[in-house]
Amino acid sequence: MTMTEDEKQLDQLLTQARQSRPELPDTLAVRILTDAEEVRLGQKTLAGKPARSLWTRIVDGVGGWRGMGGLVAASAAGVWIGFAAPGFLPDPATYIYGQETSFVLADLDTSFLEDTE
Amino acid sequence: MQDLTSSLKDVRGATCTANTPSDDVLLAQFARGDAAAARVLTDRLGPRSFSVALRMLGSRAEAEDITQEAMMRLWKMAPDWVSGQAKVSTWLYRVTMNLCVDYLRKQKPDRLADVPEPEDGQASVAERMQDKARKDALQVALSQLPERQRQAVVLRHIEELPNPEIAGIMGISVEAVESLTARGKRSLVAILSDRRGELGYDDD
Known part of the structure; x- marks a missing residue:
């Protein structure tokens, strides 16, 4: 038998294989569909949850309504301190604008930046 | 479960016509919660995954496990699928082949393959x-x-x-x-x- 005949024989086997492709067993189809149903129901549950509003997420982010109360109290105290500064604290405006700064960017030591490149 | 099996029988043998939704469309429908889309996709793509797994592994039981896993990944991937980027069948073939290769590499090298049962008429x-x-x-x-x-x-x-x-x-x-x-x-x-x-x- 020549090589060409061997190749023809292989083609014949492959043709038979193409003609007898297996069907999906029913038991396997049921397993697959059961998985699909679980995934589908899982996605539905997640999708069914109402979307949280931005305000709800902010309140949760600072520790719920109790945390929100603390945040409001701290903010109010800050406003009051800024409006009527106690005597033992320096006036912030004088502190910031009362002296000239001699600090310029050229004074910065940038040698460490060169090391990182 | 009976419902699933009977529904499966209904779609078996259905041919893909111009009116039949594409795999892309069916996957999107499944992602939106359409159970019927899963049945058509299983009927259409399941045999392909099973066929290559059977030829790669030579064992019906192992091919069934691989096909179930590949299809499970398809269901989970459905919400993230971008229509038109590739064929769903190509994606499934790739997943099936990768699962087969992973499986084969875990086996002993001298393992002899079982042979599939004949499908003669x-x-x-x-x-x-x-x-x-x-x-x-x-x-x-x-x-x-x-x-x-x-x-x-x-x-x-x-x-x-x-x-x-x-x-x-x-x-x-x-x-x-x-x-x-x-x-x-x-x-x-x-x-x-x-x-x-x-x-x-x-x-x-």
């Missing part, structure tokens, strides 16, 4: 025995091929996919696919040639 007992021997011979020969050659031969010559799609599935160039299929066929010819006497080819 009206053939006589003698014909069935001879036919089975030939199918088994092809399966045993396939099992002796290196993984990549086996993948290429199964996808090209049994699944009849075009080379560019095989290249996409295997993540290689079209030229590499052509090389693998050519080498795979040469190897199969050599393996089968050694067994020719056992298969009764001369009776044809």
